Amino acid sequence: MSRRQSYDGVVVTAPFSTPYERYSTQTAHYWLARALKGTLDAAGLRKEGIDGLSVASFTLFPDSPVGLSQHLGVTLRWLDSIPMGGASGVVALRRAARAVQAGDAEIVACVAGDTNHIDSFRKLLSSFSRFAMDAAYPYGYGGPNSMFALLTDRYMQEYGATREDFGRIAVAQRENALRNPNALMKRPLSLEDYLEARPISDPIALFDCVMPCAGAEAFLVMSEEEAVKRGLPFARIAGTIERHNAFPDDPIQLRGGWALDVEDLWSMAGMKPADMDLVQTYDDYPVISVMQFEDLGFCSKGEAPAFLRDRDLTVTGDLPHNTSGGQLSAGQAGAAGGFLGMVEALRQVTRTAGPTQVADAKNALVSGFGMINYDRGLCSGAAILTGESA
Amino acid sequence: MTDPLARPPKKNPQKVQTVPVLPPSFRSRAAMGLTAAAAEGRFKLQHCAECGTVQYPPRDACVSCLGLELLWKDTDPVGELIADTIVHTSPNLYFRRQAPWRCGTVRLSAGPSIFCHVHGDCVKGSEVRLLSRLDRAGQGVLIAIPKETTPNMADDPELRELGADPKHRRVLITDGRQPGAPALAKALLDAGAMTVFVGEGETWRPYPERSALEKMDGVNLMPLDLTDTSSVVELAGEIGGKVDILINNARFMRPGGVLARGDTAFARDEMEVNYLGLMRLAQAFGPGMKARGADGINNAAAWVNILSINAIANDPAYGSFNASQAAALSLAQSLRAELRPGGVKVMTVFCGPTDDDWYQDVPPPKLLPGAIARSVVQGLRDGVEDVLCGDVAKDYAERWRQDPRVLERELAGDVG
Numbered sequence: 095m096s097r098r099q100s101y102d103g104v105v106v107t108a109p110f111s112t113p114y115e116r117y118s119t120q121t122a123h124y125w126l127a128r129a130l131k132g133t134l135d136a137a138g139l140r141k142e143g144i145d146g147l148s149v150a151s152f153t154l155f156p157d158s159p160v161g162l163s164q165h166l167g168v169t170l171r172w173l174d175s176i177p178m179g180g181a182s183g184v185v186a187l188r189r190a191a192r193a194v195q196a197g198d199a200e201i202v203a204c205v206a207g208d209t210n211h212i213d214s215f216r217k218l219l220s221s222f223s224r225f226a227m228d229a230a231y232p233y234g235y236g237g238p239n240s241m242f243a244l245l246t247d248r249y250m251q252e253y254g255a256t257r258e259d260f261g262r263i264a265v266a267q268r269e270n271a272l273r274n275p276n277a278l279m280k281r282p283l284s285l286e287d288y289l290e291a292r293p294i295s296d297p298i299a300l301f302d303c304v305m306p307c308a309g310a311e312a313f314l315v316m317s318e319e320e321a322v323k324r325g326l327p328f329a330r331i332a333g334t335i336e337r338h339n340a341f342p343d344d345p346i347q348l349r350g351g352w353a354l355d356v357e358d359l360w361s362m363a364g365m366k367p368a369d370m371d372l373v374q375t376y377d378d379y380p381v382i383s384v385m386q387f388e389d390l391g392f393c394s395k396g397e398a399p400a401f402l403r404d405r406d407l408t409v410t411g412d413l414p415h416n417t418s419g420g421q422l423s424a425g426q427a428g429a430a431g432g433f434l435g436m437v438e439a440l441r442q443v444t445r446t447a448g449p450t451q452v453a454d455a456k457n458a459l460v461s462g463f464g465m466i467n468y469d470r471g472l473c474s475g476a477a478i479l480t481g482e483s484a
Numbered sequence: 485m486t487d488p489l490a491r492p493p494k495k496n497p498q499k500v501q502t503v504p505v506l507p508p509s510f511r512s513r514a515a516m517g518l519t520a521a522a523a524e525g526r527f528k529l530q531h532c533a534e535c536g537t538v539q540y541p542p543r544d545a546c547v548s549c550l551g552l553e554l555l556w557k558d559t560d561p562v563g564e565l566i567a568d569t570i571v572h573t574s575p576n577l578y579f580r581r582q583a584p585w586r587c588g589t590v591r592l593s594a595g596p597s598i599f600c601h602v603h604g605d606c607v608k609g610s611e612v613r614l615l616s617r618l619d620r621a622g623q624g625v626l627i628a629i630p631k632e633t634t635p636n637m638a639d640d641p642e643l644r645e646l647g648a649d650p651k652h653r654r655v656l657i658t659d660g661r662q663p664g665a666p667a668l669a670k671a672l673l674d675a676g677a678m679t680v681f682v683g684e685g686e687t688w689r690p691y692p693e694r695s696a697l698e699k700m701d702g703v704n705l706m707p708l709d710l711t712d713t714s715s716v717v718e719l720a721g722e723i724g725g726k727v728d729i730l731i732n733n734a735r736f737m738r739p740g741g742v743l744a745r746g747d748t749a750f751a752r753d754e755m756e757v758n759y760l761g762l763m764r765l766a767q768a769f770g771p772g773m774k775a776r777g778a779d780g781i782n783n784a785a786a787w788v789n790i791l792s793i794n795a796i797a798n799d800p801a802y803g804s805f806n807a808s809q810a811a812a813l814s815l816a817q818s819l820r821a822e823l824r825p826g827g828v829k830v831m832t833v834f835c836g837p838t839d840d841d842w843y844q845d846v847p848p849p850k851l852l853p854g855a856i857a858r859s860v861v862q863g864l865r866d867g868v869e870d871v872l873c874g875d876v877a878k879d880y881a882e883r884w885r886q887d888p889r890v891l892e893r894e895l896a897g898d899v900g
Contacts, residue, residue, distance in 0.1 A: 216575040228515035229541035231508040232625050233601055234585040235576035236569070243569035244589050244599070251567070251608075296570045342547075345597045346567055346589050468541060469589065469599055 104191045105321045105328035108136040108314040109440040113276045114425040118209045118308035122153040125207035129310035146172035146199030150182035150206035150429035172199035180376045180464030183436035184475030188334040190315040207310025208428020215306045225468035236295045238466045242379040243295035248346045253396035260380035261288035264301050266407035271419025273449040278425035309427030311437045327444035332478040333362035339472050351474035352389035363478045367392045371455040372414040374435030376463040377422050386461045414452045435460045443481030456481050489639040492781040504777035504826045505577040509621035514542035517556040522616040522624035523869035528556040540596040561614040563592035565606050590628050601627035601642050605634040617646035620827035647867035648786035651676030653728035660684040662733050663840050664853035666696035671857035673702045683708025710734050710761030720768035731788040737842050741803025751804045758808035766819050774826030786829045789816050793834040793877040799895040836876025849875050
């Protein structure tokens with residue numbers, strides 16, 4: 095049994111998402127400022143009201159979050175930088191929650207965002223990591239597409255999954271995205287469209303890939319007392335896990351760090367997968383969502399395709415999944431991709447999700463995955479958010 | 485099975501020249517170990533001196549025990565291809581042009597999983613062999629090939645891109661008067677070279693190799709005097725646009741070091757041919773080759789210098805000649821860096837004493853022309869930077885690696 099302590103007394107509130115833009119002439123600073131302003135406005139706070147800031151961004155260079163504090167004119171007694179891409183939402187949340195719980199900060203704003211210039215994606219790739227530079231890019235330069243193509247290929251060989259299995263996930267998410275006015279993808283997607291799409295890196299085709307874009311996401315972490323005082327709808331944190339570089343000896347990635355910590359997650363929350371009203375997985379590629387359902391205990395290894403085949407993953411379905419459309423259909427705004435599920439889940443359990451609202455949503459699982467350093471994603475994390483009963 | 489490579493059509497002069505672009509070339513310092521091994525055509529990976537773990541990608545510490553002494557050692561290249569993909573699209577201009585491009589994950593028997601290029605004949609789930617090769621950017625990369633040889637294996641587009649195979653390429657051998665010239669021309673033609681141009685100086689002066697060269701189908705004798713700038717420039721004007729592989733085999737040598745000679749006359753001749761001759765050739769042919777690095781199947785691919793192994797350590801019996809070889813070797817390093825943007829490789833074939841009049845005093849083993857020709861062709865196929873031709877060259881290179889100063893004394897006869 096682990097020694098993890100509860101997050102009693104700490105809550106998450108004031109979810110905010112900027113609209114996403116395919117290409118932006120603005121900078122990361124602009125997008126982060128816009129999201130910070132949005133979350134503060136949602137809470138009725140001025141920037142002087144926060145004393146903690148957590149930042150996740152790939153395109154702030156040459157600044158760090160330190161530079162951003164002066165840029166945005168915020169005086170802080172707690173400052174964090176989360177260079178963990180798709181895991182940044184969960185990691186930002188758990189660190190901020192502990193800081194508030196310990197009294198190191200009163201109110202922490204967690205923001206993530208990136209700009210996307212015409213050449214940003216290529217530049218980001220070219221300086222992403224040393225192992226990528228030495229051992230990935232010289233081989234076809236497919237970027238993450240080719241690495242995930244290999245995982246998908248291996249997963250299909252090992253467990254008999256088909257492209258249709260992955261396609262159903264993408265199709266359901268597109269249906270959800272059509273309800274989300276901020277989503278980049280506005281046209282319906284059929285399974286046929288998915289299967290016939292232009293090949294990118296076999297077996298990955300166009301609709302397995304996210305659309306890089308500009309945008310930002312934010313939320314606040316504060317004491318429950320503070321949230322009640324301000325009359326803010328909030329969510330509690332029932333449990334969280336985080337893991338880096340799990341299973342390094344696996345010859346190819348078919349599982350993530352969740353598999354090491356999943357028991358802790360559910361026992362900390364005192365819940366089980368069936369208690370979740372919705373699930374937000376990190377969907378940089380459908381195979382990764384499939385892995386998360388398995389590693390987070392919804393079904394056993396290799397069985398997610400069958401498990402998902404019998405379920406409706408749309409907002410009105412029996413297992414609402416990536417309700418804002420996920421990155422596959424809403425877009426991947428750099429590090430904000432790691433916040434997308436968290437902010438949407440927060441809206442869901444506080445029943446402020448508007449057009450994507452899942453009826454009576456109370457418990458949500460949010461999962462993160464990030465950083466393809468070489469041949470696999472190294473960071474994984476998950477959190478369970480719970481709202482008040484309706 | 486690989487489709488045999490078709491002979492390329494004649495170049496259409498009205499079409500825009502395809503500009504050479506390179507695969508990503510930046511590497512960490514640790515990763516240069518792979519490049520250094522590929523330059524010699526050896527498959528080496530990092531081994532921890534302390535615990536023996538074999539690791540990849542290259543690191544600065546052992547992934548198993550944090551040991552800091554990491555050695556690049558020859559490694560068993562056999563593994564299983566456990567996943568593969570065909571990359572259809574890339575933000576990188578080189579791979580955009582090359583697409584579709586096959587890559588995959590090989591689980592090596594020695595331990596690590598390796599993401600690498602994959603030969604078209606490799607079967608997923610089967611055993612493959614990894615080769616270490618230099619890519620167009622001159623950096624070390626790994627490619628999986630079938631464990632057993634398959635028909636037309638060398639014609640696989642990925643493997644061909646990592647070498648400078650003479651097949652369907654046009655070659656210039658700069659000096660027909662060298663005793664080894666006919667064997668070299670024949671070996672290249674046998675390897676599928678489309679045309680072999682052979683330079684000859686002082687054409688009025690007969691030489692025994694001429695009749696052999698004349699008889700070969702595909703050989704074109706061209707006037708070329710490396711000591712005369714205008715002669716070199718003239719030939720480059722005539723055939724510079726269709727030299728895909730240039731092999732500089734010219735050599736002027738006389739025995740003796742510094743004190744055995746009363747003047748600098750021979751030293752000047754040695755430098756004139758062996759060093760300045762290379763410089764003239766490079767200035768006349770280099771820019772054109774650099775620009776034609778992406779010219780399809782018969783693109784400019786390699787520059788070869790045939791030098792004495794004593795370029796790396798001087799044997800005073802031929803001290804002055806060896807100094808010119810050292811100068812040429814140094815210049816070739818510069819040329820390598822300067823041709824790299826065009827994707828053209830520079831290779832040195834290091835020879836021990838050759839079996840000819842100039843080395844008559846030297847005991848065997850000595851190199852026959854056929855051995856040099858085979859080394860050149862194999863080196864081109866493998867796309868390496870250094871070829872050690874014969875036992876003497878290999879022996880000196882090994883001694884040099886162990887301690888250059890000891891080798892210097894050995895060559896001077898001071899070691900019993």
